[in-house]
Amino acid sequence: MFKEMPKESLYEFVRQAVPCVGFNTRRATRLVTQYYDKTLAPSGLRSTQYSLLSALSMMDEASMQELAHILAMDRTTLTRNLSPLLRKGLVKVKVGSDRRSRPLTLTPKGQSTLEKALPYWEKAQSRIVNEIGAEQWDLMMRGLHQISMIVEENT
Amino acid sequence: MFKEMPKESLYEFVRQAVPCVGFNTRRATRLVTQYYDKTLAPSGLRSTQYSLLSALSMMDEASMQELAHILAMDRTTLTRNLSPLLRKGLVKVKVGSDRRSRPLTLTPKGQSTLEKALPYWEKAQSRIVNEIGAEQWDLMMRGLHQISMIVEENT
DNA sequence: ACATAATGAGTGTATATACACTTATTATTG
DNA sequence: CAATAATAAGTGTATATACACTCATTATGT
Numbered sequence: 100m101f102k103e104m105p106k107e108s109l110y111e112f113v114r115q116a117v118p119c120v121g122f123n124t125r126r127a128t129r130l131v132t133q134y135y136d137k138t139l140a141p142s143g144l145r146s147t148q149y150s151l152l153s154a155l156s157m158m159d160e161a162s163m164q165e166l167a168h169i170l171a172m173d174r175t176t177l178t179r180n181l182s183p184l185l186r187k188g189l190v191k192v193k194v195g196s197d198r199r200s201r202p203l204t205l206t207p208k209g210q211s212t213l214e215k216a217l218p219y220w221e222k223a224q225s226r227i228v229n230e231i232g233a234e235q236w237d238l239m240m241r242g243l244h245q246i247s248m249i250v251e252e253n254t
Numbered sequence: 255m256f257k258e259m260p261k262e263s264l265y266e267f268v269r270q271a272v273p274c275v276g277f278n279t280r281r282a283t284r285l286v287t288q289y290y291d292k293t294l295a296p297s298g299l300r301s302t303q304y305s306l307l308s309a310l311s312m313m314d315e316a317s318m319q320e321l322a323h324i325l326a327m328d329r330t331t332l333t334r335n336l337s338p339l340l341r342k343g344l345v346k347v348k349v350g351s352d353r354r355s356r357p358l359t360l361t362p363k364g365q366s367t368l369e370k371a372l373p374y375w376e377k378a379q380s381r382i383v384n385e386i387g388a389e390q391w392d393l394m395m396r397g398l399h400q401i402s403m404i405v406e407e408n409t
Numbered sequence: 410a411c412a413t414a415a416t417g418a419g420t421g422t423a424t425a426t427a428c429a430c431t432t433a434t435t436a437t438t439g
Numbered sequence: 440c441a442a443t444a445a446t447a448a449g450t451g452t453a454t455a456t457a458c459a460c461t462c463a464t465t466a467t468g469t
Binding site: 112113117118119120121122123124125126127128129130131132133134135146147149150153154157158169170171172220223224226227230231235236238239240243244245246247250251 | 280
């Protein structure tokens with residue numbers, strides 16, 4: 100069916116022939132995450148780890164469920180994602196007044212690691228936002244939030 | 255810092271306070287993938303598997319590298335993603351004329367599984383596209399492609 | 410033709426992701 | 440107050456993801 104088609108056109112064809120919301124968001128996210136991972140590498144943080152620390156730094160302390168909700172991440176995924184951060188001593192787990200809960204806080208080392216990572220994040224971020232333009236990125240953000248809300252309601 | 259803030263506002267605050275392209279695309283993708291996974295469940299396929307089969311069905315046969323490139327996925331990730339599909343007999347691996355290559359094709363079972371999954375995919379897809387509107391989704395698609403291209407050039 | 414480059418793909422390891430199930434603790438209800 | 444329901448979090452298992460490294464095969468340069 101596509102034997103006559105040159106390879107480069109085939110790439111373009113398939114990419115554009117798949118209109119799936121899931122396919123396209125996952126595909127873009129793979130690329131974006133690879134890019135942020137590479138740029139953040141000198142800080143020793145992966146993209147997900149940077150996001151987690153960044154969200155946590157905005158809160159006094161967070162229960163696992165709160166943080167998982169904010170990150171739109173399964174609670175058990177957060178447990179696993181936490182483990183390299185605990186090992187490196189960037190996050191601390193306490194025991195709450197309700198002894199079932201395990202409130203999370205950033206350690207001083209976590210705070211300083213985040214600060215050291217900031218310039219690398221800014222480099223990656225500005226590269227993308229400058230190229231597509233601030234208004235375009237604003238539209239994208241709104242679209243992503245809109246899709247997220249539709250899907251969150253549906254749970 | 256946020257102790258006075260009610261929990262619900264905190265969620266909204268943190269979500270909107272993190273302007274990171276990576277954070278927002280990953281977050282939305284987690285939600286979207288969960289949604290497609292749930293909707294596709296009766297077909298026995300996960301989102302990624304559906305995408306892979308779908309792309310493969312548009313090609314006569316694909317080398318691993320071609321397919322990995324189309325999916326913007328590391329070649330070794332494709333190797334791993336293939337394994338449940340091979341186990342279920344949905345994809346077949348041949349040996350090419352160049353004996354280093356391993357061309358992939360959909361099996362008849364793979365084709366029929368994809369066809370059976372189509373209505374479930376349509377349900378998930380139309381739900382989202384109807385809610386945000388076709389023009390809005392078109393804008394999103396263009397934005398995702400634009401970001402993908404910026405990032406791909408930077409490799 | 411042979412030594413070396415380049416290329417296509419797989420493995421080892423680590424993180425990311427989520428579901429089903431379990432454990433520990435707190436809340437509720439009779 | 441004791442039995443039971445609800446809640447917060449962890450484990451087992453499977454897939455998803457990518458980097459460093461390796462292996463096998465083809466291409467290339469002399």
